Amino acid sequence: MIDFLKKTNINEDILIEIIKNNNPSALSSLSINEDECIKIINYMKEIGFTCIDELLINRIDLFLSSFDKFIKKLSKFNIPVLVQLVNTDYATIDIINE
Amino acid sequence: MGKNKIIELLQKEINHISENNKEISKLEIEKNQLKKLLIELQKIVNTPKSIVDLNLEELSKYTSKITEEVKEKINFYRFIFENANDLISITEEQINYIKNLISNIINEINDKLDKIGNQIEQNKRMKETDEINELITKVSGLDANDYFSAKDIEELRKILDKYIGTDLSIEEYIEIIINLTNSSIANITKGDVSLIDDNNDEKIEELLEVNNNEEDIINLLKEYNYNFNVLKDKNKELIIKFGSMINMSSILSILQENNIRIDISSRENQFVTLLTLSTPQIVNTIIENIKIDSKEEGLILNQVFDNYLDEISLFIKGKRTYKKTGIGGPPSDKKYMVGGFEHYIKNREFLLNKGVSNINDIMKKCSSSMVIAHNTFALKFKGFELYNIPVETISSTFSCMKAPEPLTMLDHFIEVGCFDYVLSNFSKVTVGNSMIYRIIKAKQEGLTNNDLYKKFDKKVVLPSNITVDKFNGYGINKTNGSTVIGQYHPDFSPKYNEIIMQEDNFGPLVLVYNDSFIKRLEEMCKEDDYRYNFNGVIISRFKVLRYYETMIKKSIAGTVDSIMYAVCKDSILTEEQYKTIKNCVDKIFNPGRSYRI
Numbered sequence: 001m002i003d004f005l006k007k008t009n010i011n012e013d014i015l016i017e018i019i020k021n022n023n024p025s026a027l028s029s030l031s032i033n034e035d036e037c038i039k040i041i042n043y044m045k046e047i048g049f050t051c052i053d054e055l056l057i058n059r060i061d062l063f064l065s066s067f068d069k070f071i072k073k074l075s076k077f078n079i080p081v082l083v084q085l086v087n088t089d090y091a092t093i094d095i096i097n098e
Numbered sequence: 099m100g101k102n103k104i105i106e107l108l109q110k111e112i113n114h115i116s117e118n119n120k121e122i123s124k125l126e127i128e129k130n131q132l133k134k135l136l137i138e139l140q141k142i143v144n145t146p147k148s149i150v151d152l153n154l155e156e157l158s159k160y161t162s163k164i165t166e167e168v169k170e171k172i173n174f175y176r177f178i179f180e181n182a183n184d185l186i187s188i189t190e191e192q193i194n195y196i197k198n199l200i201s202n203i204i205n206e207i208n209d210k211l212d213k214i215g216n217q218i219e220q221n222k223r224m225k226e227t228d229e230i231n232e233l234i235t236k237v238s239g240l241d242a243n244d245y246f247s248a249k250d251i252e253e254l255r256k257i258l259d260k261y262i263g264t265d266l267s268i269e270e271y272i273e274i275i276i277n278l279t280n281s282s283i284a285n286i287t288k289g290d291v292s293l294i295d296d297n298n299d300e301k302i303e304e305l306l307e308v309n310n311n312e313e314d315i316i317n318l319l320k321e322y323n324y325n326f327n328v329l330k331d332k333n334k335e336l337i338i339k340f341g342s343m344i345n346m347s348s349i350l351s352i353l354q355e356n357n358i359r360i361d362i363s364s365r366e367n368q369f370v371t372l373l374t375l376s377t378p379q380i381v382n383t384i385i386e387n388i389k390i391d392s393k394e395e396g397l398i399l400n401q402v403f404d405n406y407l408d409e410i411s412l413f414i415k416g417k418r419t420y421k422k423t424g425i426g427g428p429p430s431d432k433k434y435m436v437g438g439f440e441h442y443i444k445n446r447e448f449l450l451n452k453g454v455s456n457i458n459d460i461m462k463k464c465s466s467s468m469v470i471a472h473n474t475f476a477l478k479f480k481g482f483e484l485y486n487i488p489v490e491t492i493s494s495t496f497s498c499m500k501a502p503e504p505l506t507m508l509d510h511f512i513e514v515g516c517f518d519y520v521l522s523n524f525s526k527v528t529v530g531n532s533m534i535y536r537i538i539k540a541k542q543e544g545l546t547n548n549d550l551y552k553k554f555d556k557k558v559v560l561p562s563n564i565t566v567d568k569f570n571g572y573g574i575n576k577t578n579g580s581t582v583i584g585q586y587h588p589d590f591s592p593k594y595n596e597i598i599m600q601e602d603n604f605g606p607l608v609l610v611y612n613d614s615f616i617k618r619l620e621e622m623c624k625e626d627d628y629r630y631n632f633n634g635v636i637i638s639r640f641k642v643l644r645y646y647e648t649m650i651k652k653s654i655a656g657t658v659d660s661i662m663y664a665v666c667k668d669s670i671l672t673e674e675q676y677k678t679i680k681n682c683v684d685k686i687f688n689p690g691r692s693y694r695i
Contacts, residue, residue: 001433021500021528025411025438026466032367032410032435051566058497058528061464064408066364085554088562091523092554094495097463 001027004034008041010056017057029064039067048083054090062093073097101237104254104274107265108234111257115230122218123608129214130609132160132207139204146188146196150176160210161203168199229253231447235383251278302417302434305340305374312338322350324362324369333370340420341374348378356385358403368410371435374420376413380439384412387446391457402458409465411438438469445475452479454493464496477604481505484605485640486627487524497525505604506668509638510534512628513669515547522558529565531670535579536564538670539572542583586673590663594654598667601648610647615661615687622686630665632682635675637665658687 005015019027030037040063044052055062062070073096074082086093135157142149154172158164175196178188233254255275262271315337316326326334337346349372353360360369372381388402406412414437445468446457454460460468467475478499482492485508492498501507507527511520514537520526526533537560540550552559563571574582610616619642623630630637645664649655655664662683666676 021502022466023438023470023500024436025441025469026409028411028414028435028437029409029466029469032371033408034367036364053568054566058500058525061408061466061497064465066361066404068364069404085559087566088552089523089559089565091525091565092557092559094463094497094523094525095557 001031004031004038005041005056008038008045010041010053014053014056017053018060021057022060026060026064030060033064033066036065036067037063040065040070043067043071047079048087050087051090055086055093058090059093103266103270104237104258105234107258107261108230108237108254110261110265112230123606125214125218127608129211129218131612132211132214134612135160136204136207136211139200139207142200143197143204146193147179149196149200150179157203161206163199163203163206171195172199230257231444233257235443235447238383238386251275254278302419304419304421306421307339308342310338310341310343314343315341318343318347318350322354323359324350328362329366329370333366336370336374336420345377346373349373349376349381352378352382352385356399356403358385358400360407361404365404365407368407371410372407372413375418375435375437377415380413380415383443384439388458391446391455393455393458402461405458405462405465409438409461409469411436411469412442412465413437413439415439441470441472441475442468444472445470448472448476448479452489454489456493460493460496463494464499467496467499470499475499477602478504480606481604484607484644487521491521491524495525498527501528504528505641505644507534509641509668510670512638512641513636514538514541515636516560517628519547519551519558519560522556530567530576532567532574532576532579533565534670535574535583536572538583539574539579540564543572580670583670584672586671586676588662588666588671588676590659590666594649594660594663594667597652597654598645598648601652603644603648605644605647607643607647609650610643613646613650613655615656616643616646618686619661623682632665632679635671635678637669637679641668658683661687 002015002018005018006012010018022030041052041056044055049055065073077096082096138148138152142152149172152172154164154169158169175188175192178186178192182188233250236250258266258271258274262268266274312326319326326337329337360372362369384406385399385403388399388406389397392402414435416437417434418437419434449455449457449460457468478501479492481504482498485505487508498504504527507529508517508520510531511517511526511534514534516537537550550560550564552561559565561571563569567576572582579585619630623632623637624639625631625636626639628639630639630642642661642664645667646655646661649660649664654660662680665679665683671679
């Protein structure tokens with residue numbers, strides 16, 4: 001269902017964690033959002049996020065969004081500071097929704 | 099057809115049930131108190147001297163036999179028992195008086211217990227509010243092609259029966275039932291056959307090929323300003339093969355009426371899924387709910403709806419898929435879509451009943467939480483309520499609802515002294531134990547919260563060598579935390595775990611506060627609402643209370659060993675910490691004396 005994540009080098013163990021940690025409906029929604037999700041992951045890598053695995057496991061909602069909406073949410077912040085903060089503690093990503 | 103009237107009566111029924119549930123809780127408490135009292139009274143019949151410990155004031159609440167005159171007599175007999183010597187001693191006649199009096203009271207209390215038992219049984223037979231909320235949803239959606247199954251109509255009839263003659267005339271009643279039946283038949287005929295069976299949660303609904311005319315589809319989409327030709331081939335084929343023209347037309351019309359436009363450049367798959375796997379009544383219900391849940395002036399429905407599109411499973415009821423074809427199924431390679439509509443409806447109603455009204459905000463922050471199975475959702479919320487977690491904290495993230503063991507994680511954070519951290523980052527109740535092991539290790543190395551905490555805006559954050567698993571901070575990975583910190587695993591009778599594991603242990607806390615062991619623990623160790631302090635070792639108070647509540651219910655409480663189990667259960671302790679707790683508990687409960695209830 002979410003095997004497409006392997007295209008972004010997410011490994012099998014992480015896929016299992018994502019499936020274990022999220023309900024089937026949310027996983028269905030992720031599978032529908034394949035293209036946008038891949039764009040989001042690639043962009044996150046580009047700007048230096050190192051905790052994408054944790055975010056996929058614990059914050060699947062980030063990856064259900066359209067790429068444009070995701071960018072818009074991030075644009076309110078100083079990106080390097082935000083990236084550093086989230087890399088320190090992935091839970092701080094919640095501030096982008098505040 | 100009296101739609102508002104039906105909703106009003108169903109709402110009245112819900113209020114009635116809520117009152118009843120409160121009544122059941124009260125009755126259960128009274129039942130338990132009476133049972134305890136019976137044990138005490140039986141003891142007096144067997145050993146009349148034990149009347150010296152009887153609380154007459156308490157007893158007089160449950161019987162009319164304790165008059166002032168009787169009190170005087172008993173007090174006199176107590177005096178004799180307490181001061182018996184060669185000159186004064188209780189007579190056979192006096193003992194018989196005590197035995198007769200107490201036996202009569204026992205009979206009276208037994209009668210009371212029977213009555214309470216019957217009342218509880220009667221009240222329990224009432225329908226659950228969830229089922230009635232579902233009926234309300236269906237009544238609300240009836241104009242938008244929803245339907246009532248024969249079972250629903252039967253359920254509704256039973257409820258309405260109660261209000262005939264008071265809130266409802268017999269004529270109104272007959273009209274309602276006839277109208278509901280007719281509308282339902284009409285909607286089922288024109289609508290989606292998959293809705294007929296309400297109990298097909300596990301069944302995968304397979305959409306049959308309808309093979310539309312491509313021109314018709316192009317024209318339909320064009321009518322609503324969408325361009326069929328820009329869609330991917332796979333999606334074009336899905337719409338042509340599986341899209342019901344009536345459904346698609348109704349959905350597009352509902353969207354347009356509400357000025358909602360889906361940007362198919364970024365939402366193409368969601369758009370196609372909505373048109374093919376959803377239904378107009380579901381789309382309409384969700385849009386109406388968005389409007390109801392909007393607190394802001396000037397709601398931009400289009401924007402809010404896009405947040406709902408994130409969790410596209412919301413628009414699907416049950417498991418649905420396309421009939422196997424050469425194109426391989428839905429827009430991805432998955433086998434079927436697991437719908438979340440029913441969970442969303444129940445979870446939303448649940449939250450509204452709890453006073454959480456920012457549903458649109460939750461959908462923006464954590465839409466996936468709204469499609470969690472309702473029973474799990476409600477149980478976790480109940481757990482957070484038990485720990486007095488403010489609703490604002492829960493709704494600040496809602497990822498917390500996805501935690502597999504949220505209360506155990508709260509207990510860990512309380513016990514390692516980082517409760518303020520978890521309140522500031524409430525979604526952290528979803529993390530695994532390795533982060534807790536790292537905090538413990540850091541503290542074993544002499545670091546304090548002041549060294550560990552960093553402030554960002556209003557948030558407290560912990561360093562990445564603690565929060566990020568892959569850094570293996572303090573030499574701790576996902577499997578070796580217990581060894582690294584030198585965790586001690588106390589040995590308790592396996593019967594405790596066997597029983598505890600069968601229960602959810604999420605409260606409510608009813609019996610535990612009247613337990614003599616807990617009363618003593620509260621008196622000697624309670625630091626605050628969240629913590630017991632055993633000579634410096636902090637233990638989560640609610641953890642002890644909720645496990646001990648289960649243990650009382652299951653009749654395995656009432657010993658020093660059982661209280662030790664409840665205190666140590668799930669805690670990450672070193673041997674030294676365990677011994678400290680054990681010493682404290684031994685001192686508090688004085689092993690020479692029995693506290694068995």
